[in-house]
Amino acid sequence: MNVERLINEKLQHIAQNASVKEKDVKRNVKNQIVELVELVSENGLEVAQLAEVLNVIIIGKLDHVDIIKLVKILLPRANVPNFLIIKVLSNLGNKVLKYDVQALLLRWIIIVYNVIEDHSQLIKFYGVIFHYMEYNTLRPLLCHILYLMTRREHVKPYRIRKLIDLQTRFGPESHLLGLLTLYKDFFPNLVTIRIPPIKNAIFKCPDVAWFQLFNQIQRRWNYSINDTPTTRSSSFKQTAKRRKLDHVEIPKACTFNATRNSITLEEITNIELLASNIDKIDLPSQLASVLENRMLQHIVVCNPERVTIARISYWLEQCLMDLVYWNDNTAETKARLNSLLIKLVALTEFMKEMLPVIQEFLVKYIQTWDGIEHQEAIFKLLSFLRPEPFEQLLKKFFMPLQNLQEKLSPSWKARLIRCYTDLFTHWILFQENDFGDEIEKSENSFLNLSIDGDYSRTIQEFIHHVNRISITSLESTSDNLEVQHAIFSAFEAIANLQINYNWNRIIIPSSSIVYRAFFSTSGMSLSRICGIILQYKEAFDKSEKNPQQNGSHHSRSYINYFNSFVMDICNCLWRNRPFNKTDKNSKGFQLDDDIIRKLQEVYNEDWTSCYSLTHLPSFAAISKSCIQNLEESSPNIRKRLTLPATQFSLKEISAAGGLQISFNDYRVHFLNVLYNLGFVGIHDFLYQSLTSLSKLKNKT
Structure with a gap:
């Protein structure tokens, strides 16, 4: 007998006999639940099976322990339809369900939040969720769900007042503070109370083992075809199939609700088709495929509807939260996060609509970042x-x-x-x-x-x-x-x-x-x-x-302050007046007079040229090589220059039958050499700062 039939038969038996009081029947139901847990933990449930299990839970006829077991096997193979989430939220406050069961169902919503079909439908229950915030058992989880759902447009003054009232009545509970912090990020002028700093992530995975089991089921049915049961329906194969790339599971771009008058993304094979059919294209059911589908990125950029951007943002936020806060810090998790961040960089470079969700992620991540992990991607995202x-x-x-x-x-x-x-x-x-x-x-x-x-x-x-x-x-x-x-x-x-x-x-x-x-x-x-x-x-x-x-x-003083840079550098490089403080705007590199005197004592008679263009340590070797090249190219040289090039050394060597060039002409030549070597800044700076140098260049 195949797995699907076994699951369906056990579900049917449990549903039909849940309210029977006979001991033998109850014992048999318990045994069926144990066997069902084993099957579902390995294979997960289809939508109809999820709905059947949820109905049995809500009716509340089973023993409390058995109900808990059934909640824990709400393990979807594919996306979770909205009606299942709505059914849970509609039964908040149901006296038949104990509060710990209701709380467990809310944990389930948080765990499967990433695969809910349409989050926009849940917004209609925002007020309902707020209503049940009075319940101590439910409040932490309801805050978590609100945190996942909330966008700027959902933050209303009356909701802020409600949160502040809850915080006043029940004390500074971390989940209330976390939600208030989010509200304050959107409207700091409305949340006027002081919120104590929160060091650690508040809204973490409520049940790591359960979440990991859910992920295993999702990966089995949506990534590895070889692991799927042979009885899986062909329609489900098409709708649920995903692929895993670079350690990150990205949904495939498939459209399942297309009409006769619309065109699916799968039919668009080039830019020309995209341009001529842009108004007719139905978006894929899994918008997260935008991470690696450039054609879909073009469509979203051309028509950035709020709902579309919100859906992509929801997926990204949940995926990032999953990898950063809900998983152990393992090498595999780091690799998956790095892969996602790299894809996010590429997406953001093309789609600036993703900037808000990136900024929101970075605000939290940077507070605890070690500066090393995912460095390249984080720096790139910060630049956006x-x-x-x-x-x-x-x-x-x-x-x-x-x-x-x-x-x-x-x-x-x-x-x-x-x-x-x-x-x-x-x-x-x-x-x-x-x-x-x-x-x-x-x-x-x-x-x-x-x-x-x-x-x-x-x-x-x-x-x-x-x-x-x-x-x-x-x-x-x-x-x-x-x-x-x-x-x-x-x-x-x-x-x-x-x-x-x-x-x-x-x-x-x-x-x-x-x-x-x-x-x-x-x-x-x-x-x-x-x-x-x-x-x-x-x-x-x-x-x-x-x-x-x-x-x-x-101000004039500010301009003079800048001009001192120009004057001080020119005095050193060209005018042979290093660290001069007497010329207009000269600041002597802002060195103390005592330091300048000590420098003069060290250099003695060479003081005036020690920081000149040809003597600075950064250019002295080039200047020496420049002199040697000039000597090599000059015939009949009887004596070569062994000292650094100065006005006096060049004059002496010229009189002794050496290089025939004046110091000024040599400096003009040296500047041109520097220019050809790539030192364009110093060349242009001196020529545009010194009128005398410009005249000298024209003369030569």
Whole structure:
């Protein structure tokens, strides 16, 4: 006899004899239940069988222990129809069912929530669920279900008042606080009471063993065809079949409710068909297939209906919660989570409609993230964050990341700064895409974005934050080159904002960042910081030329502070006046006078050229090689230069029959050599900052 027939026969016998009082019959029913539990634990139940078991439970004629056993075998092979969930919710408060049974049925809803056919139908029971929050036994589980169901539109003032009243009456129960925290995330102005911080996840899997058994049944029927019973109906094979890719089970895109006048996604084989039939396409029954179906992604992007996005979001939220909170932290679970996060990155790059659910996931995940697990995917997802008031971003994301930054390696610090650069770039693109051709017409387009808060202030505070973590990263890593260049990339992106967009407040890098780069042993670091300063100079010039159009409000002292960067670097590299404080705007690299005097004593008569273009450690070797190349290409050289190139050494060697070139001409030649080697920043900076150098170049 096959498994299906055995299950059906036992179910029928239990249903028919549940209310019989005779001892022999009751004993036989108990035996049938034991055998049924064994069968179903291995094979699960079809929809009709689930409905039959649920009816027997709700009638409540069996012994309490047997009812509990039957609840535990509500193990669906496929999706759970809405009518089964509605039947459970409709029987809350049923006096025939003991409260622990009702609570167990609510646990079942939480466990199968991910495979409920249409969550939108459950919203109609939001008020019913709230009504039974008075019951102590049911309240934790009802809070959990509400947490899964709730979206912004469900948070009403009267529901907030109800929750606050429950919290006042029953005390600070963790599940009530968790739901209030969710409500406060949506409407902080309505939830005015103080909510104590919650360190651990509240809404965890209510029964891990049960959930794992449910997953085994789902995997058996929806992934591995070889494990399915031979009696499974052909219609179920089609509707339930899924495939497992890269450790994550993604539903296959199948449409089961198509009409004669509609076209299914399975029939769309190219973009032309998609474009000509976009209004007729029926969406697949399992919208989670959007994770790997690019055609479906196109459809959702073209017609992003709220219900569609909500259904995809529900699936993603539950899948993420399953992997992060409901499973043991095993290697298999980590692999599945990483696979899902990678797919989520690809989806988000194409569908920005997924940003809210990603942001909600990251808010929770970042609080306990070790900075190592799933690093690449997490950093990528963080770069998609939508702009919010800076205080919210700081609390939710930037402070936890800063705490990690203080502990982890230089490479991690550099990766964080690169993530912030990507985030900043996405914000600029977000602004550009939202406004399109109207950007050029807007006097201050950053202020016009419809977000909760002042977008320009968010940008401004974010740049200051990047400035701060850049300084601490350089100090803690002894000016690690990878960290340096990550910082330079960040400020190049920031400078681009200030040059090419209508940004009314220029924010320059900290002096610590600029001066540390000057003393770096890497010539590329010095060249890049010079290039960045040149970009900022261009931004200031543009702002000063059209102050009314750009809304410029930079103080003269702030502009002079920036000009000190230009003056100090020029004094060292070209004018042979290192650390000068007497010229206009010169700050002497903000070194104390005592330190400058000690440097003068160390270098003695070589003081004026020790930090010049040809003597800096970052360029000295290149300068020596440049001199040697000039000598090799010059005929009749009787004596070669053995000292560093200076005005005096070149003059002496020229008189002795050596290289015939003046120091000024040599520096112009050396700058061109640096340019050809890729040191474009220092070349352009000096030529555009020094009028005398430009004239010298034209002369030569």
